[in-house]
Amino acid sequence: MEQIKCIIVGGPQHGLVLRRLWDQRRPAQLRVIAADGESCVVALRRHDQSMRAHYLLLHPRATGEQILTMLAA
Numbered sequence: 001m002e003q004i005k006c007i008i009v010g011g012p013q014h015g016l017v018l019r020r021l022w023d024q025r026r027p028a029q030l031r032v033i034a035a036d037g038e039s040c041v042v043a044l045r046r047h048d049q050s051m052r053a054h055y056l057l058l059h060p061r062a063t064g065e066q067i068l069t070m071l072a073a
Contacts, residue, residue, distance in 0.1 A: 004030075005054045009043065009070045010062020012036050032057050044071070 006018040011034045022030060031041045043058035056070055 002053075005052065006030075006032060006057050007054065007070060008032065008034065008040055008057050008059060010066045011038060011040065011059030014059070014062075014066055015070075030055060030057075034059055043067075 001021045001023045004020055004022050006020055008014060008016045008018070013034050018032065020030075020032075029041060031039050034040050038060050040057035040059045042055050044056040046054050046056075048054060058067070
């Protein structure tokens with residue numbers, strides 16, 4: 001298991017940073033249920049300077065502007 005950093009893009013929790021333990025060997029897709037009950041799924045994985053993985057979790061009602069803002073950050 002490793003600790004990963006997830007950032008929600010869009011929805012009521014836009015920009016919320018979560019840290020989760022995740023086992024990459026699990027066959028289930030990484031997802032988080034937002035405060036409004038919608039499922040946020042992984043849209044992108046990127047690495048920081050220390051090569052730790054960060055995952056952007058896309059809310060179904062995320063706007064293009066919200067997605068582009070998080071991609072640029």
